[in-house]
Amino acid sequence: MTTLIKGARLYGEDPVDVVLKDGVITSVGEHLSVPTAEVIDADGLIALPGLVDLHTHLREPGREDTETVETGSRAAALGGFTAVHAMANTDPVADTAGVVEQVWRLGQEAGLVDVIPVGAVTVGLAGERLAELGAMADSAARVRVFSDDGRCVADPALMRRALEYVKALDGVVAQHAEEPRLTVGAQMNEGDRSARLGLGGWPAAAEESIIARDVLLAGHVGARLHVCHVSTAGSVEILRWARSRGVQVTAEVTPHHLLLTDECVEGYDPVFKVNPPLRTDEDVHALRAALAEGVIDAVATDHAPHAVEDKECEWAMARPGMLGLEQALSVVVQTMVEPGLLDWRGVADRMSVRPAAIGRLPGHGRPLSPGEPANLVLLDPAARSVVDPAALASRSRNSPYAGRELPGRVVHTFLRGAQTVTDGKAVK
Numbered sequence: 001m002t003t004l005i006k007g008a009r010l011y012g013e014d015p016v017d018v019v020l021k022d023g024v025i026t027s028v029g030e031h032l033s034v035p036t037a038e039v040i041d042a043d044g045l046i047a048l049p050g051l052v053d054l055h056t057h058l059r060e061p062g063r064e065d066t067e068t069v070e071t072g073s074r075a076a077a078l079g080g081f082t083a084v085h086a087m088a089n090t091d092p093v094a095d096t097a098g099v100v101e102q103v104w105r106l107g108q109e110a111g112l113v114d115v116i117p118v119g120a121v122t123v124g125l126a127g128e129r130l131a132e133l134g135a136m137a138d139s140a141a142r143v144r145v146f147s148d149d150g151r152c153v154a155d156p157a158l159m160r161r162a163l164e165y166v167k168a169l170d171g172v173v174a175q176h177a178e179e180p181r182l183t184v185g186a187q188m189n190e191g192d193r194s195a196r197l198g199l200g201g202w203p204a205a206a207e208e209s210i211i212a213r214d215v216l217l218a219g220h221v222g223a224r225l226h227v228c229h230v231s232t233a234g235s236v237e238i239l240r241w242a243r244s245r246g247v248q249v250t251a252e253v254t255p256h257h258l259l260l261t262d263e264c265v266e267g268y269d270p271v272f273k274v275n276p277p278l279r280t281d282e283d284v285h286a287l288r289a290a291l292a293e294g295v296i297d298a299v300a301t302d303h304a305p306h307a308v309e310d311k312e313c314e315w316a317m318a319r320p321g322m323l324g325l326e327q328a329l330s331v332v333v334q335t336m337v338e339p340g341l342l343d344w345r346g347v348a349d350r351m352s353v354r355p356a357a358i359g360r361l362p363g364h365g366r367p368l369s370p371g372e373p374a375n376l377v378l379l380d381p382a383a384r385s386v387v388d389p390a391a392l393a394s395r396s397r398n399s400p401y402a403g404r405e406l407p408g409r410v411v412h413t414f415l416r417g418a419q420t421v422t423d424g425k426a427v428k
């Protein structure tokens with residue numbers, strides 16, 4: 001199987017031709033011709049390495065009515081991803097080698113992206129006893145990212161033990177930074193607006209206090225820490241400080257925290273309820289600047305599908321979380337590329353290279369050069385379209401971008417040389 005891509009702008013640079021053969025990029029250059037190859041006209045399209053998501057909720061096993069490994073994989077491929085990390089807060093929880101192997105196998109069977117299971121830190125996400133981290137690392141799923149996401153590993157002694165274990169496994173703890181004692185009854189960002197709307201406040205300090213604690217622990221233990229969905233300007237300051245001290249801490253920001261603010265809550269539409277909550281304009285600008293600077297390493301979607309009945313209800317009853325996979329790249333184009341904060345190499349770095357490095361995925365986040373795995377996305381930066389939730393591949397409909405016009409369209413995605421998306425449509 002050989003593919004000849006004609007005239008793609010690698011990382012946004014001058015057009016070149018690219019040949020993919022047997023899952024590998026075999027040549028990059030001008031006026032290439034391969035008589036037997038399938039030819040893809042990439043005129044005007046930008047090529048980036050296949051995107052890697054560190055934070056996806058696929059809901060299988062347990063809530064297949066809202067997403068499966070297959071439907072989530074399709075959404076991911078359509079978003080330009082070639083690998084996604086599937087969070088552990090499923091039912092049963094992914095806290096054993098058996099469950100992570102099952103998710104890994106379902107991903108291989110779907111064959112649209114590499115689904116990399118995240119292992120739970122504690123048994124049942126209960127925050128009491130460590131899960132079998134070593135067995136999950138040694139399993140066929142080769143788990144390297146461990147997280148109780150959805151919950152915070154709140155006990156500092158347990159967090160310390162988890163860091164010690166993952167250090168020995170070359171793994172990382174991905175922390176959902178939320179001090180639970182400070183978010184009892186929380187519904188939205190704490191501030192003047194929460195007071196006026198009469199909704200319980202989720203203070204920035206609940207996130208920042210855990211990040212401060214955890215960077216100190218990670219530094220003390222000499223282990224890797226990753227901070228999920230950073231949402232406040234204050235968190236960025238703590239991360240910058242920790243980095244300057246040599247702490248091995250990495251961090252991600254979601255597309256929705258780069259674009260939306262708590263002003264969205266004014267209409268009480270639960271599609272905008274998410275954890276951590278949408279923050280202020282000042283936070284959004286600090287997060288964009290931190291991603292540009294590299295203090296925040298990666299964009300991660302926190303794609304969180306929910307059933308209609310869990311979203312079309314009273315605000316306080318609704319579950320937190322929003323879809324992200326299919327619009328992530330478009331939101332990054334709008335919030336980072338168009339304002340000149342990030343160039344295309346920067347997008348590749350924050351959405352592919354660094355997340356692959358954090359997750360220890362050797363076959364992803366590689367340069368677009370000969371000899372490298374043929375994982376890539378071709379996008380049309382000029383295309384603009386209005387988001388229609390009914391048209392999404394996800395099994396759920398809780399997109400916060402419904403009705404918004406966003407730039408950039410994923411046209412083709414390749415996983416090890418095989419097309420998973422062609423002309424904006426999933427191949428299966």
Ligand SMILES: NC(=O)N[C@@H](CC(=O)O)C(=O)O
Binds near residue numbers: 273
């Ligand atoms: N982000 C959310 O609001 N919800 C996530 C859990 C999480 O990421 O904390 C979910 O699983 O629905």
Ligand SMILES: [Zn+2]
Binds near residue numbers: 149176228275276
């Ligand atoms: Zn979380």
Ligand SMILES: [Zn+2]
Binds near residue numbers: 055057
């Ligand atoms: Zn999450």
